[in-house]
Amino acid sequence: MPTSLTDIARQLELSPSTVSKALNGYRDVSSDTRELVLRAALELGYQPSSAARDLPRGRTDRIGLFLNTALEYVVDYLSGIIPGAVRCSQACGKRLLIYTLTDNDPDQLLQVCRAGEIDGVILFSTHYDSHTIETLLEDNFPFVVMGRHIPDERVSCVVPDYYDGTRQIMDHLLGQGHRRIAFMTRPELTTANEARLQGYLDALAAADLASDGQLIVETRLEADSGVAPTRQLLVLASPPTAIVAAHDLVAVDVINTLQAAGLRVPQDVAVTGFDGLRAGFRTLPHISTVQQPLERIGERVVELVNRQLNDPAALPVQETLPVQLVLRGSA
Amino acid sequence: MPTSLTDIARQLELSPSTVSKALNGYRDVSSDTRELVLRAALELGYQPSSAARDLPRGRTDRIGLFLNTALEYVVDYLSGIIPGAVRCSQACGKRLLIYTLTDNDPDQLLQVCRAGEIDGVILFSTHYDSHTIETLLEDNFPFVVMGRHIPDERVSCVVPDYYDGTRQIMDHLLGQGHRRIAFMTRPELTTANEARLQGYLDALAAADLASDGQLIVETRLEADSGVAPTRQLLVLASPPTAIVAAHDLVAVDVINTLQAAGLRVPQDVAVTGFDGLRAGFRTLPHISTVQQPLERIGERVVELVNRQLNDPAALPVQETLPVQLVLRGSA
DNA sequence: GCAAGTAGCGAAATCGTTTTCGGATTGTCC
DNA sequence: GGACAATCCGAAAACGATTTCGCTACTTGC
Numbered sequence: 001m002p003t004s005l006t007d008i009a010r011q012l013e014l015s016p017s018t019v020s021k022a023l024n025g026y027r028d029v030s031s032d033t034r035e036l037v038l039r040a041a042l043e044l045g046y047q048p049s050s051a052a053r054d055l056p057r058g059r060t061d062r063i064g065l066f067l068n069t070a071l072e073y074v075v076d077y078l079s080g081i082i083p084g085a086v087r088c089s090q091a092c093g094k095r096l097l098i099y100t101l102t103d104n105d106p107d108q109l110l111q112v113c114r115a116g117e118i119d120g121v122i123l124f125s126t127h128y129d130s131h132t133i134e135t136l137l138e139d140n141f142p143f144v145v146m147g148r149h150i151p152d153e154r155v156s157c158v159v160p161d162y163y164d165g166t167r168q169i170m171d172h173l174l175g176q177g178h179r180r181i182a183f184m185t186r187p188e189l190t191t192a193n194e195a196r197l198q199g200y201l202d203a204l205a206a207a208d209l210a211s212d213g214q215l216i217v218e219t220r221l222e223a224d225s226g227v228a229p230t231r232q233l234l235v236l237a238s239p240p241t242a243i244v245a246a247h248d249l250v251a252v253d254v255i256n257t258l259q260a261a262g263l264r265v266p267q268d269v270a271v272t273g274f275d276g277l278r279a280g281f282r283t284l285p286h287i288s289t290v291q292q293p294l295e296r297i298g299e300r301v302v303e304l305v306n307r308q309l310n311d312p313a314a315l316p317v318q319e320t321l322p323v324q325l326v327l328r329g330s331a
Numbered sequence: 332m333p334t335s336l337t338d339i340a341r342q343l344e345l346s347p348s349t350v351s352k353a354l355n356g357y358r359d360v361s362s363d364t365r366e367l368v369l370r371a372a373l374e375l376g377y378q379p380s381s382a383a384r385d386l387p388r389g390r391t392d393r394i395g396l397f398l399n400t401a402l403e404y405v406v407d408y409l410s411g412i413i414p415g416a417v418r419c420s421q422a423c424g425k426r427l428l429i430y431t432l433t434d435n436d437p438d439q440l441l442q443v444c445r446a447g448e449i450d451g452v453i454l455f456s457t458h459y460d461s462h463t464i465e466t467l468l469e470d471n472f473p474f475v476v477m478g479r480h481i482p483d484e485r486v487s488c489v490v491p492d493y494y495d496g497t498r499q500i501m502d503h504l505l506g507q508g509h510r511r512i513a514f515m516t517r518p519e520l521t522t523a524n525e526a527r528l529q530g531y532l533d534a535l536a537a538a539d540l541a542s543d544g545q546l547i548v549e550t551r552l553e554a555d556s557g558v559a560p561t562r563q564l565l566v567l568a569s570p571p572t573a574i575v576a577a578h579d580l581v582a583v584d585v586i587n588t589l590q591a592a593g594l595r596v597p598q599d600v601a602v603t604g605f606d607g608l609r610a611g612f613r614t615l616p617h618i619s620t621v622q623q624p625l626e627r628i629g630e631r632v633v634e635l636v637n638r639q640l641n642d643p644a645a646l647p648v649q650e651t652l653p654v655q656l657v658l659r660g661s662a
Numbered sequence: 663g664c665a666a667g668t669a670g671c672g673a674a675a676t677c678g679t680t681t682t683c684g685g686a687t688t689g690t691c692c
Numbered sequence: 693g694g695a696c697a698a699t700c701c702g703a704a705a706a707c708g709a710t711t712t713c714g715c716t717a718c719t720t721g722c
Contacts, residue, residue, distance in 0.1 A: 045470075055380070067429075098428070348711080355711095384708080
């Protein structure tokens with residue numbers, strides 16, 4: 001129903017081919033007719049049908065990002081990386097699309113890819129299974145994993161330096177004189193978790209401190225996930241003077257729980273987060289955290305997908321981006 | 332490069348038409364060949380090309396939602412409505428796509444619509460201008476506005492009952508004995524703002540209280556937007572005993588600022604939010620707020636778009652959904 | 663056994679672009 | 693003036709599906 005290229009052709013008594021060439025900057029069109037065509041296109045508000053354009057080209061110039069909105073953490077993290085991802089994709093002449101996934105249907109991702117709705121896809125850490133990755137590899141479909149290291153050299157991924165970030169936190173806390181430092185892990189066994197835990201343990205060892213199993217507690221990914229573990233720590237015979245939370249959303253819970261118990265942050269207990277999400281500004285004091293280069297991650301992830309698009313033979317890249325401790329008051 | 336319908340046809344020595352009909356449940360295919368085709372399609376991981384399918388149909392079965400990620404509020408709100416919107420769109424056999432918009436280019440929305448990438452679009456309150464709406468109306472392109480009432484009977488929209496919600500808050504606070512109640516407005520002049528303010532003023536009038544201009548302060552939409560206005564209220568000669576924040580994110584700032592100043596919530600100052608976002612659980616006490624039926628809004632918005640798709644003559648609907656005060660501790 | 667109906671399949675048009683190729687008109691050069 | 697190049701345009705194939713129509717071969721009914 002919207003105006004098509006043929007409409008313009010009819011109105012100007014030209015052939016569709018000429019109109020197409022005029023619009024696409026071919027040289028074999030006189031400047032007169034080109035101007036006529038451009039004016040008519042503007043007047044009629046012409047926009048080429050994306051389906052009709054994509055079909056012969058075999059490309060869509062679209063990149064997909066799949067999102068499981070069930071998890072608050074995902075949404076917060078995503079809103080951090082999107083500006084960079086959008087900027088980069090626009091610079092590459094692509095559009096970034098967010099697909100909303102229903103929780104338990106990983107096939108949808110494959111369907112969208114195979115249907116050719118997008119040229120490449122960004123996988124966000126928490127939702128993919130190895131079958132998805134294996135299939136994408138078989139299909140030779142461009143994709144990049146974000147925020148999670150995949151131990152497979154055929155897979156490109158972009159991750160923040162979890163180990164170094166945790167070391168930075170620990171060095172700071174140890175430098176402040178803290179000796180009983182609690183550590184909150186996430187339940188899932190990912191390389192990110194392992195790297196963080198290793199950073200914690202190594203820092204303790206480097207300071208000649210023994211690790212205390214009671215100080216290592218588990219959190220969940222849902223809301224309020226920091227409350228229970230904090231209470232668990234507070235009833236210890238010898239409670240911690242500092243708490244290294246799994247990420248900023250957990251740290252928010254931790255701080256609120258501590259303050260509700262009459263403890264001052266950071267005087268009585270220091271608290272650190274991770275990621276540098278906007279949630280870190282939702283407490284007073286604001287959260288001292290390890291700032292991930294979120295926008296940069298968004299950029300790189302799109303860049304890497306784009307590279308695969310332009311050069312299918314490009315070798316996969318496993319990239320670790322530097323992070324930086326930001327002190328904002330809570331530690 | 333992925334397997335096409337023709338590939339299956341060649342392999343089985345059938346015509347493309349027969350394969351298509353077998354896959355789409357036509358009756359003029361023998362059950363034998365149908366089974367053959369289905370098996371081959373499964374084996375090859377066949378997925379019909381969306382471009383090739385959409386082109387002759389003139390439909391995409393996709394609905395777009397445009398998102399400006401610059402604003403934290405938008406992301407939080409969106410994560411609330413998405414589950415309902417996704418569920419409903421799947422029930423209608425559509426897919427919900429989120430388009431990331433760069434801040435200052437409203438034309439992108441029109442381009443996507445005119446290119447036929449989507450069948451209908453959901454406009455989220457904070458980013459659209461009247462030109463966009465006017466053009467969509469001219470194009471006869473299905474759309475629904477979410478979270479903002481548009482004073483134009485040709486436009487469908489779904490909004491929470493801002494007036495009633497504010498009345499509920501005020502009735503509760505007045506019932507608690509509060510007499511000096513501060514009100515935080517948003518800077519933009521929208522019907523939502525007006526409705527909230529009217530609810531505030533009407534409630535005061537109904538209680539025979541005069542309104543005090545000093546108690547009505549303005550917030551911004553950005554992060555930390557509640558801090559400054561709260562401080563402004565605290566230095567008043569006669570400070571408020573209750574603060575009605577513009578929405579939950581503002582209320583988070585308000586509570587933190589009050590607690591940092593040594594005031595207890597709600598004993599010294601009661602605080603209320605609006606919307607019922609997840610941020611309301613990030614303070615202690617949790618925020619007493621007016622819960623919008625977020626999932627329901629997501630559902631209705633998609634339903635209304637879908638109705639326009641199925642029946643282009645359907646009359647526009649301007650819907651106000653009921654809200655409910657939820658007491659969680661801060662008031 | 664013959665007309666009529668039915669089941670199963672393929673041919674071909676269609677959607678709106680892009681892109682290659684060839685044709686026509688003009689101009690240029692010797 | 694004739695060969696050749698340059699300029700501008702249109703014809704037509706292609707992308708991969710859907711869908712209508714027609715054809716064949718078989719069944720059914722009398």
